[in-house]
Amino acid sequence: MVILTGNTLTLEEVRRVVFDKEEVSISQESIDRVNKSHEAVQRIVKEKRVIYGINTGFGKFSDVLIDEEHVEELQLNLIRSHACGVGELFPEVVSRTMLLLRANALLKGYSGARLVLIERLLELFKREIHPVVPSQGSLGASGDLAPLSHLALVLVGEGQVFYKGEIKETKEVLSIVGLEPLTLQAKEGLALINGTQAMTSMGVIGYLEAEKLAYQSEMIASLTMEGLRGITDAFDEDIHLARGYSQQVETAKRIREYLAGSQLTTRQGELRVQDAYSLRCIPQVHGATWQALDYVKEKIEIEMNAATDNPLIFDDGEKIISGGNFHGQPIAFAMDFMKIAVAELANISERRIERLVNPQLNDLPAFLSPEPGLQSGAMIMQYCAASLVSENKTLAHPASVDSIPSSANQEDHVSMGTIGSRHAYQIIQNSNKVLAIELICAMEALDYRGIDKMAEQTRNYYMNARKIVPSFKKDRVFSKDIEAISTWLREEKVSSVQS
Known part of the structure; x- marks a missing residue:
């Protein structure tokens, strides 16, 4: 059981609840x-105090006051108008992570949202009802406005969701599972979309895959060494x-440790004095990664x-500050x-792959061909x-070196962090395939060298990988x-090859 407090969530806990379906609960302190x-927001509305996002417009409209009877309409209009995402969808696992991280952020108690809103986010998470969120359209400042608006639409019964392997209309799925759409109250729409949960969720999933790949790259490099x-x-x-x-x-x-006991590796001067950098500098390059x-x-x-939303509520509503978190x-x-x-x-x-296949750089058959x-x-x-x-x-x-003004120049510097997170994920997928190719080539080279001469750990890894891809005939x-092999490398059962 992972207990959400708004303050203590770790990547390991995210991995367990997102992938392993470990249960989630809310701490009593965060509920309080x-x-x-939320009580502070209610007082502000009742007292007609002018606070950004509660009874004003948004962005360049921050100076436009909104009457009390239109406060709920304001929040719904915000969500609908800001749901402008386009392009390919975020992977469903990213959408799932967004639900978790948005709930955790609201549990900090600085946003003014009702507990029922957070509970609904976690109910959707538990039932694996994941918002359909287009991946393009966020500037990465003012929050991930477009992506998070698509998430917020689901709470009010609009938009679409992933459910049991299909994309369905939210209203249909809520009816199936017996949940009623929520009506957003003062500040709740803004609290849902003013945040970095799209870029952070994409980053979380990317990091977990990158960490896995970094460990695997060391084992694969060890096979190449042999x-x-x-x-x-x-x-x-x-x-x-x-x-x-x-x-x-x-x-x-x-x-x-991977190469301990190998009869294939050599010492200085046995075959050559030094290896090329792609072998000799593995610890320096991989270590820097x-x-x-x-x-x-x-x-x-x-x-x-x-x-990460705005404004933030402190001291039971006595201090409310518009900032830029x-x-x-x-x-x-x-x-x-x-x-x-x-x-x-x-x-x-890729440089190690070249050394495995280029007959001018090794004593193996050209391109590891069975009949060159x-x-x-x-x-x-x-x-x-x-x-x-x-x-x-x-x-x-780097996406972060770019910026472009928006909202009539009110929002005149933005991060492009969501673009960066998407590109990072694509690089991770590409790199996974490069390492898959290195593994295939390394195994083929080892067939020529003699599997019986391999180190115990590398041989075990070789035998498992050979169940996926046979030798070249x-x-x-x-x-x-x-x-x-790329799919095999992504699987949880080979997520860590640490000894």
Whole structure:
């Protein structure tokens, strides 16, 4: 059971409740905070105090006062008008995460929303009724207005949802499960959409996959080390302690453990004095990716527990401040950092693939072909990997350096963090396929070297992967092999190869 407090949610807890369906409950302290915050909003409406978003318009309309009898209409109009998302849909798992993170943020008690609103978000989460949310249309400041408006539509019985593997009209699904649409009260529409939960949820799912891929990349690189008879001296602990980066030290340690007992790896001077950088510098490059991922993890976990709407209510309504916590710059930077870090895992992987297939760089059959010339073997697999890493380079261009004014120049600097999170996710998918290609090629090289000479851990990994993709006997449609291994790498059962 994961207890939501608004302050303590971790990535590991998100993984358990989103993927493993662990139950969620709400802490009593957060319930008390939510109730007090909502009572403050009710007093403001009754006392006719002029507060942004409660009884005023939005954005450039912040100076337009709204009569008390139109407060509920104001909130509904806000949600409908802001639901302008376009393009491909966010993956359903991202939509599911958005429900969880929006509920957690409202439980901080700074937003003025009723408890019933939060309970409905979590009820949808529990019943796996996930809002259909287009992925394009957010500037990443003023919150993820368009994506979160599509989420909010579901609470009022509008829009569409994913339900039991299909996309259905929300009203139909609510009727099936016996839930009535809610009527949004003062500030509740704004509280639902003024937040960074779209970019953060996309970032959460991306990070969890990137972390998995980073561990797998070390094991796959270890198989390549054996396939190319790599020199293990480069992984000696003293080298890495001498530089001082803990992530580099830990990467080298894991690879030493994976390769322990191998009869295929070599020592300095046995075959050659030094390996190419793509082998020799694995701890330095992969370790640097871990440094970036550690940074990303820290920022995501802060943001998951952040109050990111506007205005915020403090001191039981005595202090209400319009600020800018909805601005996505911290997550925008983190997503751009993750893009670059994961793209580099693919970059160095593609260089190892080249060393596995290029007969000028190894003593293996050309392109790992069973009959070089008659059969092309892995030749075009390297082309595919090269294409993917090149695409990653364009996607890795930082979204956060861009901005464009909106709302008649009232909102004149924005983060583009949601674009960054989407591009990061695409880079992760591309990199997964590059590493799948490296694994296929490394296994083929190991067939020539001798499976019986492999280290115990790498051999076990090889045997499991061989259940997915068999050895080359003759040319076949390798696209299917790449997709099969790529899917296998994403599966939870191989989510961690840490020893």
